[in-house]
Amino acid sequence: MKKYTEITIYDIAEKLNLATSTISRALKDHRSISEKTIKKVKKTAFEMGYQPNNLAASLRNKQTKTIGVLLPTVTQPFLSSLISGIEITAKKAGYTVMIMQSHDSYDEEVNLAQSLYNNRVSGIICSLAMETQDTSHFQIFINNNTPLVFVDRVPKNFNTYRVVIDNFSAGYKATKHLIDQGCKRIAHLSVGSEFGNLYSERKKGYLEALKDHNIDIDEQLIVRLTTVTYDEAEKGTNKLLDLKNPPDGIFTPGDILGVSALQCAKKRGIKVPEELAIIGFNNDPISEIIDPNLSTITHPAEKMGQAAAKIIIKNLKSLKKDDIKEITFLNTEVLVRESSKKK
CATH class of the missing domain: 1.10.260.40 (lambda repressor-like DNA-binding domains)
Structure with a gap:
């Protein structure tokens, strides 16, 4: 040879x-x-x-024209769409993308952040792992003027750019929709760490909607899940349906959770939406495949990816560095489908 x-x-x-x-x-x-x-x-x-040899040239210039992307996983439809938005925008500007998965592990996230730094990425876009509470491992990027954007799962206190939806408003909209359909006992599958703003804000929106419509908050109707998985949601739904006074509506902060709740109800002979209305979150493809179709909240993943990449590229081209970093909010909407149509 x-x-x-x-x-x-x-x-x-x-x-x-x-x-x-x-x-x-x-x-x-x-x-x-x-x-x-x-x-x-x-x-x-x-x-x-x-x-x-573009890599050798970029290393001499201390910049690789590569944007590092650190995500919990690439298998979720939302995160796949997020990546697509990042890649499309980066490619147009002449940048490549390096994708790494933390698998929701804090330790893995720390190691991968260091790896991205060692690879001299031009900027980094990150959605935090579920386990992450301490974000000090990202400070190295700030110290070295490497643009950093958190997207979707973002820390509450870290002075850098963030691209998010208004999760409080989205949680409120989802709950209000169930109230408008006549639901009186609305349950919520709460998820994971209260450190990040994502699931905790959706829960706050749920609680506020109940208060605004004079519906008593029953702690039995709030079941906390440890992971965003089908099996975990099935356990949580069974717990709710085993109550002496079960819910007539469920708001799940993710479509895979909503699908699990829907199928769990059907297995138990509970009619959806007549006896139990269900709404999910994200508008994943599975929400349109399940029967009945799952009502959901839109989550503009691709636009979020595009926005995050644009912030990185804009910063790389600008000589001026902002002391206070902006927060980009994108809109959400309720997509009403058969799983919640009581009226």
Whole structure:
């Protein structure tokens, strides 16, 4: 087998009997080199199979033109759409994307953040792991003027850019929709850590909607889950349906949880939505496949990814650094489907 040999500018220089500095300038269309020489150099480079070493050049300049993306997982439809928005925007601006998964582990997130820093990423976009409470491992990016944007799962207290929805308002809208459908005992599957603002804000919106409509808050109707999984939601739903006075409505802060609640109810012979109205969150594809279709809250994942990438790119191009970082809010809407249509 023929051994592969990387072609360098030295090989091109030797073939054309030109200085390596001339080859380098010609490949960059430098104005000091004639158009004829530029064409000849580029033609020879192509024929010889020359590939520019962009990584080496970027490391010399201490910038890789790579945006690091650190997420809990890439398997969730919401996060897949988020990645798509980031990649589309980054590519248009000439940046590549390096994606890493924390699998909701704090320790893994710490290690991966250090790895991204070691790889000299130009900027970083992160959605926090479920376990994360201490975000000091991101301070290294701030100290080195590397743009940092938290998206969706963001820390409450960290002076950097954030791209989020108004989770309080979204939780309020979901609960109010169930109230408008005539539900009087509305349950909520609460999720995970209260450190981040995502699930805790949706829960606050749920509670506020009940208060505003003079519905008593029954702690038995609030079941806390440890993970955002189908099995966990099934356990929580069964707990709710086993109550002496079970709920007539459930707000779940994720569509996989809503689908689990819906199927759990059907297994027990409970009619959805006649006896139990259910609304989810995210507008994942599964919400339209399940029967009956799941009502949900829109979550503009791709737009959030685009917004986060634009903030990174804008910062990389700007010489001025803002002391106070902006928060970008995107709108949500209630998508009413069969699972909650009592009226």
